[in-house]
Amino acid sequence: MKIAIASGKGGTGKTTVAVNLVLSVEGMQLFDCDVEEPNCNLFLGQELEKVEDVSCPVPVIDSDKCTLCGKCATFCRYNALAALPTGIMVFPFLCHGCGGCGLVCPEGAVQEEPRVLGVVEKGKTTAPLEFYRGLLNIGEAMATLVIRTLQEHIDASRPAIIDSPPGVACPVIAAVGNADYCVLVTESTPFGFHDFKLAVEVVKLMKIPFGVVINRDGLGDSRVEDFCRAEKIPILLKIPNDMRIARLYSEGIPFVEEMPGWKEKFAAMFKAIESGSESGVMNA
Amino acid sequence: MKQLAIISGKGGSGKTTLTAAFASLAKNAVLADCDVDASDMHLILKPEIQEEEDYLGLEVASIDPELCTGCGKCREACRFGAISADITINQYSCEGCAVCTVACPENAVSMKPRISGQVFSSKTRFGPFAHAKLGIGEEASGKLVSAARERAIKLAEQYTKDLIIIDGPPGIGCPVIAAITGTDLVLAVSEPTVSGIHDLKRVIELAKHFRIPVTVCINKFDINEVNSLTIEKFCAEAGVPVLGRLPYDDITTRAMMREETVIEYAARECSLSKENVSFPAKSPCFENSHEHEEPVKGRDFVSEVCKIWEQLEERLS
Incomplete structure (x- = not known):
C-alpha cells in the first residue's frame, strides 16, 4: 500500500507526519518526494548512497548533417531550440526531453545526450525501514522528472510512505498520483484552511481516498474540524500545538522517539488506513 | 522600478x-x-x-477516437507516460510536447489549448x-x-x-x-x-x-x-x-x-x-x-x- 503525505500549504508538518509514521511501524519504506527541499533524512540521519542520476535527454545537433531547415526549432514547444542563420542553438535548461526535435528532423541530425538534473539516493541502513530520496540540483526546474524516477524504486509488495512537496501543481500530482491513500496535513488557521481545501480538490480529482491530520491543534480555531465533519472527511490524528514538539523538530529529533504514547497513535492510524476503517477513527 | x-x-x-x-x-x-x-x-x-x-498554459494532446486505430505508436513515443494502454490521454501527465501528433500515422492526435489558471489585477x-x-x-x-x-x-x-x-x-x-x-x-x-x-x-x-x-x-x-x-x-x-x-x-x-x-x-x-x-x-x-x-x-x-x-x-x- 502506498500512502502519500500531502498538504496545499508548506510547513504544515508533512515531513513530521511521514517520519514519525515510518518510525512507528515495522518494515516501512519511505520516499522523500519533496525533491526541491528533501528534509526527511535530517530526522533519520542515515548515511546515503547514490542509486542513480536523474537525467533529461537533450538534443545535440550534428552540424555536418543539419541543413538549417529549422523544423526542430519550430516544433519545440519549450523554446529550447532556435534556428539561426549560422546554426541551431540549443538551450538545454529549457528542454523537457520529449525527443520531438529528433522525430521531426528530416536529416537525422539530432542526437541526444543525457543532462543530469538530480539524483536518487538511498539510505545504507535497510532495517527497520528503507529510505529513498530524490534531490533536484540547484537551478534546475524539472522536479517532476526526479519524482517520477524516484518512484520507480517503490516495492509495491510492502507499505510505502511518500512525503510529497507542497502546493497543488505538477510535482504534487507526480508525487501523490499513484498513491492508494492520501494523508492531508493541515493546521486550523485561515491560511492552513484555505490551502487545505485546495489539497482536498487535488485528491478528489485524482480519486484518491484521504483523511486528515490536524497539526498544531489548538492554534487558530475549529474551522478545519467543522469542515471535515460537514464533508465527512475522516480526522486521523491531531498533533497538539506543543512547544516540546516544536523544539524537538527544530533539533531534528522525531518526537515519537521522545514522547511516550505517540508511536502507538501513529501505528493505530496506519492500521486504520490499511484496514480501510479510518473513517471511524476520530469522528465518531 | x-x-x-x-x-x-x-x-x-x-x-x-x-x-x-x-x-x-x-x-x-x-x-x-x-x-x-x-x-x-x-x-x-x-x-x-x-x-x-x-x-x-502548454497545450494538451487530444485523440480523435474516430481516426484512432489503437496502434499505440503515440504511447511508445510519449516520454511522459501520459498515454495509457487503452490509448487515452492523462492530461495531468501530458506536458504538451506534441510528439504524439508526429508519431500518429493516422493524424488522429491534435493539440488543444488548455486554461491552466487565471491572472488578476x-x-x-x-x-x-x-x-x-x-x-x-x-x-x-x-x-x-x-x-x-x-x-x-x-x-x-x-x-x-x-x-x-x-x-x-x-x-x-x-x-x-x-x-x-x-x-x-x-x-x-x-x-x-x-x-x-x-x-x-x-x-x-x-x-x-x-x-x-x-x-x-x-x-x-x-x-x-x-x-x-x-x-x-x-x-x-x-x-x-x-x-x-x-x-x-x-x-x-x-x-x-x-x-x-x-x-x-x-x-x-x-x-x-x-x-x-x-x-x-x-x-x-x-x-x-x-x-x-x-x-x-x-x-x-x-x-x-x-x-x-x-x-x-x-x-x-
Whole structure:
C-alpha cells in the first residue's frame, strides 16, 4: 500500500507526519518526494548512497548533417531550440526531453545526450525501514522528472510512505498520483484552511481516498474540524500545538522517539488506513 | 522600478505574513502574489478584482477516437507516460510536447489549448495587487508566475509605483526560479530548525546562481537559539546579511485570524492613528504599552519587522 503525505500549504508538518509514521511501524519504506527541499533524512540521519542520476535527454545537433531547415526549432514547444542563420542553438535548461526535435528532423541530425538534473539516493541502513530520496540540483526546474524516477524504486509488495512537496501543481500530482491513500496535513488557521481545501480538490480529482491530520491543534480555531465533519472527511490524528514538539523538530529529533504514547497513535492510524476503517477513527 | 522577492525554500516559514506586513509599511509599491499554487495573500489583502484573464498554459494532446486505430505508436513515443494502454490521454501527465501528433500515422492526435489558471489585477487597501491562481494539478506554474509578474509591472507603470514586492513560492524549482529571476533583491525567510537551515542554504545558493543579491531574516529565532546562531554564522561566512530576528509570537496567528497584517493588528490594538501606522515601532503606543490595561503583545515582533523593512528599503534605494 502506498500512502502519500500531502498538504496545499508548506510547513504544515508533512515531513513530521511521514517520519514519525515510518518510525512507528515495522518494515516501512519511505520516499522523500519533496525533491526541491528533501528534509526527511535530517530526522533519520542515515548515511546515503547514490542509486542513480536523474537525467533529461537533450538534443545535440550534428552540424555536418543539419541543413538549417529549422523544423526542430519550430516544433519545440519549450523554446529550447532556435534556428539561426549560422546554426541551431540549443538551450538545454529549457528542454523537457520529449525527443520531438529528433522525430521531426528530416536529416537525422539530432542526437541526444543525457543532462543530469538530480539524483536518487538511498539510505545504507535497510532495517527497520528503507529510505529513498530524490534531490533536484540547484537551478534546475524539472522536479517532476526526479519524482517520477524516484518512484520507480517503490516495492509495491510492502507499505510505502511518500512525503510529497507542497502546493497543488505538477510535482504534487507526480508525487501523490499513484498513491492508494492520501494523508492531508493541515493546521486550523485561515491560511492552513484555505490551502487545505485546495489539497482536498487535488485528491478528489485524482480519486484518491484521504483523511486528515490536524497539526498544531489548538492554534487558530475549529474551522478545519467543522469542515471535515460537514464533508465527512475522516480526522486521523491531531498533533497538539506543543512547544516540546516544536523544539524537538527544530533539533531534528522525531518526537515519537521522545514522547511516550505517540508511536502507538501513529501505528493505530496506519492500521486504520490499511484496514480501510479510518473513517471511524476520530469522528465518531 | 525595483523588485523585491520574498522566498524561503521551506514552506510555512512566514513569507506571506511578512510580505503582508511590508504591504502595510511600503509607501509606493505594487504587491504580487507569486505563490500561484497555494496563494494566501488575498486572504489578508482582500483584493477587489479589476481585471481577470484566463491563462493558457502548454497545450494538451487530444485523440480523435474516430481516426484512432489503437496502434499505440503515440504511447511508445510519449516520454511522459501520459498515454495509457487503452490509448487515452492523462492530461495531468501530458506536458504538451506534441510528439504524439508526429508519431500518429493516422493524424488522429491534435493539440488543444488548455486554461491552466487565471491572472488578476486588483485593488487593495495597500495599492495595486497582481495575483494568479493555478488550476488544480496544472503544469507550468513557472509560466503563470511570470504572467503575474508581468501584470505587476504593468500595474506599477500605470500607477507610477517604484517598487514591486513579490510573495514567492516555497522550494527551489521552476516557480521559484520564475519568481526571482530579474529581481533586485531577495529576502529569504528562515526558521532555526534543521529543515529551515537545510532549505535556507539551498535558496541562498539558488539566488547566487542567478546572481541576485540575497538577504536573510530569521523567524521564530527564539525556538532554538543555537540553530539561530548557526544560521547567522553561515550567513556571515557566505557574505549574506541577516537583517533581523523575529521572535516567536502568536501575534502572527491573531492577525491572520482577523484578516489583518501584523502592522494593522498592532496599530488597531493600541488605537494608533493612521499616520502612525507606518512605523509603529517608533510610536508612543509601543513605548507606553505597559500602561495599557492589556499590554500590547507582539511589540518586539512588530518593531523587528519595521527594522527589517527599513533595511530592505535602504538596500533597494
